[in-house]
Structure formats: structure tokens, C-alpha cells
Amino acid sequence: MNAYFETSAFFKLLIDEGGSADALDLWESADRVTACRIMYPEARAALASAARAQRVTATELKWIKSRLETRWRQLEIVEVDAEIAAASGDLAEVHALRGYDAVHLACGVALEDESLAFATWDIDLRQAAQRLGLRMAPA
Incomplete structure (x- = not known):
């Protein structure tokens, strides 16, 4: 199984909060973990906000x-x-997503990987990914 981590899922690997154990289990059990380049500045911004x-x-x-x-x-x-x-842009329009959430979704879809688990704790992004038929993590 492969995993795509968007920022809300990745953040749970950095700071212990609800869902952190699930995120770590997914990370450790995945054969391959992918993410979009934009996750780095998003994660750094989230850490700065936490500080x-x-x-x-x-x-x-x-x-x-x-x-x-x-x-x-x-x-x-x-x-x-x-x-x-x-x-x-299309995904943001069709699914009423924020810009970076749409980018994460487009990246997950572009991988064209049936074994992919798309990891997010963002409700709107999760619902859009489910509508597109992506396998979700946590399930």
C-alpha cells in the first residue's frame, strides 16, 4: 500500500494530537509515501502558528x-x-476547495495509484477525494 500525505495528515507526525497514532501507523505501514512540494511551506507555516x-x-x-x-x-x-x-483549478471550482487543498487532491489523483491511501484530516478535502473514488486514510 502507498500513501499520499497532505498537510493535515503530515502535521500529525510532528505534533502529538488527535489522529497522530493513525498517521504514524499509516506512515510506517506504507511501502511508499508521497506528498506535494507545497506541503513543506504549509507545514512550516502550521508549526510557526503553533509556536x-x-x-x-x-x-x-x-x-x-x-x-x-x-x-x-x-x-x-x-x-x-x-x-x-x-x-x-478545476477541482477547486467543482468541489468548492481552497487552493492548496485542490492542489493536494490533484496531486493524489495524478499518481493514478489504485493502492494509494489519501491521508487527510481536512473534512472538505476528504469529501472531495471520496467523491473522486480515492481510498481514504484513516478509513
Whole structure:
């Protein structure tokens, strides 16, 4: 089984919160884990937000950023090309998605992998992915 992690799923690998155990199980059981290049700045922004909200200390943030870098190097990265950008626009329009959510969905669809588990905790993105027939994680 292969997995695609969008940012809400990847973030659960960095900060212990509801769903973190499920995200880790998926990560560890997947033969291949992919993500879109845009996940990196999204994850860094989410970590910075967590620090500003004092969910993590400065010391914890340094350690978590190191963990992010380690996990990032383990991913197979999907690049956003013209085809994915165009598909993202269509998906955003049809499924009423935010821009980056549509990009994640377009990347998952572009992989054309029947064994792929699309990992997200975002409700709108999850519903759109289900409508497109993607296998979801968590199930």
C-alpha cells in the first residue's frame, strides 16, 4: 500500500494530537509515501502558528522542525506542473476547495495509484477525494 500525505495528515507526525497514532501507523505501514512540494511551506507555516499560539515552546519547535526535515527527506515529492495546476483549478471550482487543498487532491489523483491511501484530516478535502473514488486514510 502507498500513501499520499497532505498537510493535515503530515502535521500529525510532528505534533502529538488527535489522529497522530493513525498517521504514524499509516506512515510506517506504507511501502511508499508521497506528498506535494507545497506541503513543506504549509507545514512550516502550521508549526510557526503553533509556536505563536504557544502550543509548543521554542525548544520544542527546534526539535519538531528537525523531525519535519527528517520526514521530508523520506517522501517522494510530486511537483506542481502546468497539468496539475490546471486540474487544481478545476477541482477547486467543482468541489468548492481552497487552493492548496485542490492542489493536494490533484496531486493524489495524478499518481493514478489504485493502492494509494489519501491521508487527510481536512473534512472538505476528504469529501472531495471520496467523491473522486480515492481510498481514504484513516478509513
